[in-house]
Amino acid sequence: MTTPPQGPPPAPEWAPEHEVTTEAAAGLIAGRFPELAGAPVEPLAVGWDNTVFLVGGEWVFRFPRRRIAVPGVEREIAVLPAIAPRLPLPIPAPRFAAGPSEEFPWPFWGGRMIPGRELAEAGPGADRTVLAAQVGAFLRTLHDPVLAAEAGKGLPHDPMERSDPAVRAARTLPRLDSLVRLGVWERDPAVMGFLAEAAGRRPPAGNPVIVHGDLHVRHVLLDSAGRAAGVIDWGDVCLANPAVDLAVAYAGFAGAARAALLDAYGPVPPDREAAARVLALNLSATLAEWAASTGRATLLAEALAGIGRALSG
CATH class of the missing domain: 3.30.200.20 (Phosphorylase Kinase; domain 1)
Structure with missing residues (x-):
């Protein structure tokens, strides 16, 4: 006979330690x-x-x-x-x-204030091509090594290990398990196989640059015409491989829109692309778990779509 756990369930990891009214x-x-x-x-x-x-x-x-x-x-x-x-x-x-x-x-x-609405609120049917090109040009400027040399002194190096595909793959699996338990996602053999392969990958090559560090569909703002209005929430800004920010290309965009982003950004080596796709899965699964657990239906739909986009061509 299994003894039920005693006391209240553990608080979710996003629970505040200090709530400001x-x-x-x-x-x-x-x-x-x-x-x-x-x-x-x-x-x-x-x-x-x-x-x-x-x-x-x-x-x-x-x-x-x-x-x-x-x-x-x-x-x-x-x-x-x-x-x-x-x-x-x-x-x-x-x-x-x-x-x-x-x-x-x-x-x-x-x-x-930077006026705008989150990309997460745009809906899956929105044309993201122009927006994607703007995001690509933004990241190309942000990732300029000169900017890192001039403004990056004192920043930590990838403290969350987001450029390490093996680390991120391992941390994604419990998120996906949670989505299954919550009844909002069914296991996808392609996703599970990709994460299993990523467990043997090393971090991508390349010198660190300044990265936003947590660039996903909640942190890109759109104006009323669907163009980029700004990029918010820089609490994870650090020095890291560009793959950390390129995750948004795979979680937030697909098809012609992703091609527009990458055309504006420039070449992405295969090892960097693979790390970005792993992080795209990780961030999308994390957002989906939070959204499902807190009743954010619009964000949940977008985050689940991000899991699907992450491995698309």
């Missing part, structure tokens, strides 16, 4: 930045690592939800102002930055 955010912002005192504060978005508020209809403030996110917040404050003027699409740039205090134990910051 709207009232608390308003007080923290007013206390550190008096010029914003009295400005309306509205909830804007919630992710695994940050709670985001819109202040005065103009400024977006990011508060860490988990201690693991704090180094990323510090990197955003340090690096984004240096690289933002160099990139062909808008990215957040801290205008207000606050260190830890008695009122809030971690740093937080605010920058001008």
